[in-house]
Amino acid sequence: MAVKQFLHSKDLKALALSLPGALFIIFFLFIPLATIVVYSFWRTESYTMIADWNLNNYLTILTTKTYLTFLFRSLSMSLAVSFISLIYSWPVAYYIAKYGGRYRLILTMLTAAPFFTGILLRVTAMQQILGPIGVVNMFLSNIGLKPLHLLMYSHYATGLGLIYLWIPFMVLAIYLSLLTFDFKLLDAAMINGASPLRAFWEVTLPLNWIGTCIGLALVFIPTFAATITPKFLGGVNGALYGNILAHQFGSTGTWALGSAMGVLMFTISSLFVFIVFKTVNLNRSGYTGKIAGE
Amino acid sequence: MSKTTNQKSDSQKNTPATDTTMTRRTVLKKGALGAAVLATASVGPWVRTSHSAQLELRWLGWEHYNVKKLTSEFEKKYNCKVSAGFFDGNSECYNKLRAGGTKDFDLFMADGFWPRLYFKQGLSQATDYAKLPNIKGCFPSFLPPNYNLLKEENGTGMVAAPNCWGGYGISYNKDKIAKEDAETIYCLFNPKFKGHLSTSARFEENIALAGILVCYRMGTINKPRPDGKSFNPYVLTDVELAGCKKLLIQQKPLLVTRWNDEDTLERLFRAQVAWASPEWSGIYRRIEFDRLDGKSKLNFAHVLKPKEGGLGWVDTWGITAGVKDSEKLELCHKWINYRLKKENMVYVAKEIGWAPTVDVRDMLPERYVRTLFLNQTDSIKDLYQFDAPSSPEKWERVWSEVEAA
Missing domain, CATH: 3.40.190.10 (Periplasmic binding protein-like II)
Structure with a gap:
């Protein structure tokens, strides 16, 4: 009887609906992650994994200046790229949501237009723009000016490339949040004496903070793990944490150290997401009382 | 009476002996059975002969x-x-x-x-x-x-x-670098060409080339090696590796970039941004052919074996x-x-x-x-052959330190 009740219960339906998602997470996140965690406690010797349990890999990456340098480079790059993307994306998303009218969808699609091509193609295009023989420097040379060295194979070039790559995610996340935002609330704030800046700071931003947080996570995490962009645009000093991590699995075959680096990367990314979402006030954020499409 | 019941009655009229009504369940059962038979047959070894298998x-x-x-x-x-x-x-x-x-x-x-x-x-x-x-x-x-x-x-x-076959010699712009400067691995570390040098991103060959130069300078290249074998730039002692690290760090400010693909090197060469780089000679050949065909005035050469020794x-x-x-x-x-x-x-x-x-x-x-x-195939015996680093762990550390410096 109890079984029959269960079979017809909402619990079973909920379970059935959650099963594909759960299986996906188990097979494509937990199992690979568990493997990486196990490997991170082993060691590698001449391309061979040896199950010799130890903490040396973690000690190496957390105490050696070399690996900490890469970690610091990547963290500062990710924070800078996320912050600049945030500053740039808000006006864009705001404009589309408020003034886009019937062109909103087209404008949003245009934001995502670079995604119609592959990442390698986009990075190569950036190389053609920023490189020593790129459009910018060729133009400067033609008008008799010196080429801009900071654009050629540098951290700035990597930063620009990463902003260009991930900004559509930030714009999209904020735009989707603004779609359900009731702009009349701003009129109310201003009627009550708030300046436009204060109205934005105290009404618009807090009520769309969840969308902003999603955007931050969507930019920070891929930037932190970036390999292709710094590889092609970064130059001699451009290697980031992701490059050195990829190096362990590709060329040097030091998988155990690479696994420990991967675990650290996952932990930092998770920590970032946790901290950002801790700032969300569920009583205010994301719900404006307006129904989508109204 | 529903439509389904009517249809069932009609079919019963035509089949007196057995019940052959096609309900959804029977269709599914038979379909599944058929599919299983087909699937088994298609993978069964008895279906195909070895002759027909591609x-x-x-x-x-x-x-x-x-x-x-x-x-x-x-x-x-x-x-x-x-x-x-x-x-x-x-x-x-x-x-x-x-x-x-x-x-x-x-x-x-x-x-x-x-x-x-x-x-x-x-x-x-x-x-x-x-x-x-x-x-x-x-x-x-x-x-x-x-x-x-x-x-x-x-x-x-x-x-x-x-x-x-081939080498991993130095291709250089003859209008920018003199022959005597180009015929040594030091060319790739020469401050005279600051901002106009490039190397590939391959860590093994970067360390190995530096290793040849370091050992040549230290005089260990022709001396008995710790492993009793002849010199191999992929088997370096800790002291030699430390020398390589120092040299590669000194080289960094001299480089335009480390190229990841040959097309990048070709662009750098053709724009005369890079004047010299180690490579497999393919880019040198393309530029040289263009010169021979009158398409380009660039004058490049390739040093297959620098005086200290080269890779092949x-x-x-x-x-x-x-x-x-x-x-x-x-x-x-x-x-x-x-x-x-x-x-x-x-x-x-x-x-x-x-x-x-x-x-x-x-x-x-x-x-x-x-x-x-092709008229110099004998030179292969004088080139140090590509190999696996003797200790990938040590080489990884050296390369990471160079990259982080």
Whole structure:
């Protein structure tokens, strides 16, 4: 009887609906992650994994200046790229949501237009723009000016490339949040004496903070793990944490150290997401009382 | 009465003896049964004869050797399917094969000392030269007793068959760098050319080239080595590695960039942003041909062997240990032999731009013979062959420290 009740219960339906998602997470996140965690406690010797349990890999990456340098480079790059993307994306998303009218969808699609091509193609295009023989420097040379060295194979070039790559995610996340935002609330704030800046700071931003947080996570995490962009645009000093991590699995075959680096990367990314979402006030954020499409 | 019930009644009229009504459940049951039978039959060994089954040959190698014309001709000739997987460097191939790749690939490509390593590790099996009649066309420089790396280290079996060869010398702009400056590895570390040098992003060859220079300067290059063998830039002592690290860190401000693909190097050369870089000579050849054709005024040369010594390679075809079936083994040999055919080697030389190990000088225009160094095949014995770093862990640390500096 109890079984029959269960079979017809909402619990079973909920379970059935959650099963594909759960299986996906188990097979494509937990199992690979568990493997990486196990490997991170082993060691590698001449391309061979040896199950010799130890903490040396973690000690190496957390105490050696070399690996900490890469970690610091990547963290500062990710924070800078996320912050600049945030500053740039808000006006864009705001404009589309408020003034886009019937062109909103087209404008949003245009934001995502670079995604119609592959990442390698986009990075190569950036190389053609920023490189020593790129459009910018060729133009400067033609008008008799010196080429801009900071654009050629540098951290700035990597930063620009990463902003260009991930900004559509930030714009999209904020735009989707603004779609359900009731702009009349701003009129109310201003009627009550708030300046436009204060109205934005105290009404618009807090009520769309969840969308902003999603955007931050969507930019920070891929930037932190970036390999292709710094590889092609970064130059001699451009290697980031992701490059050195990829190096362990590709060329040097030091998988155990690479696994420990991967675990650290996952932990930092998770920590970032946790901290950002801790700032969300569920009583205010994301719900404006307006129904989508109204 | 529902429509379904009516239909059932009608069908009952026509089938008095047994109930053959087609309900949704029976359709599904029969459909599933039928599908199962079909699926079993299609994979069952009794359905196909071995004669009609098409063999698949899977090779793992450098992408530029994936020549569609040659592949499709071979497929037609031997009624088989050829598929390819690619890697960037030997260590990547080695890692792939070690991680179970011997079951996924029948043939692999490797150069320098790597074929011997594969064989020693049980990742590959012997290549039967008796089944390769085209091997007789090879330059003697690439066969024992002149070149022994394709032979088992402590035996007589052949571990792979030669394909193409070359060096990892220095290509340079003759209008910017004097010949005497270019004929030394120091050229790549010379502050005189600051901002106009470039190297590849390959960590092994960067350290190995620096290693030759360091050992040459330290005088250890011609002295007895700790392992009792002759000098190998991939087997360096800790002191020599420390010297390499110092040199590579000093080199960083002199470099425009470390290129990841040859097209980037070509752009840098053509724009005269980079004046010198180690490379496999392919870019030098393209620029030189353009000069000969009057398309470019750039004047480039390539130093195959700098005065301190240089790196070289003979890339090869080997058969993985995963090939057990005699028919497949036969096909592997046919593939190697087919690739060694003179006409195919000429095609590779012209279309891909790599120097064949088969003597096709009489079939190639002079410009190819000269720029592919086909009259200097003997120099292969003076070039240190590509190898695996003696300690990947130590080399990884050195490279990471250089990158972080």
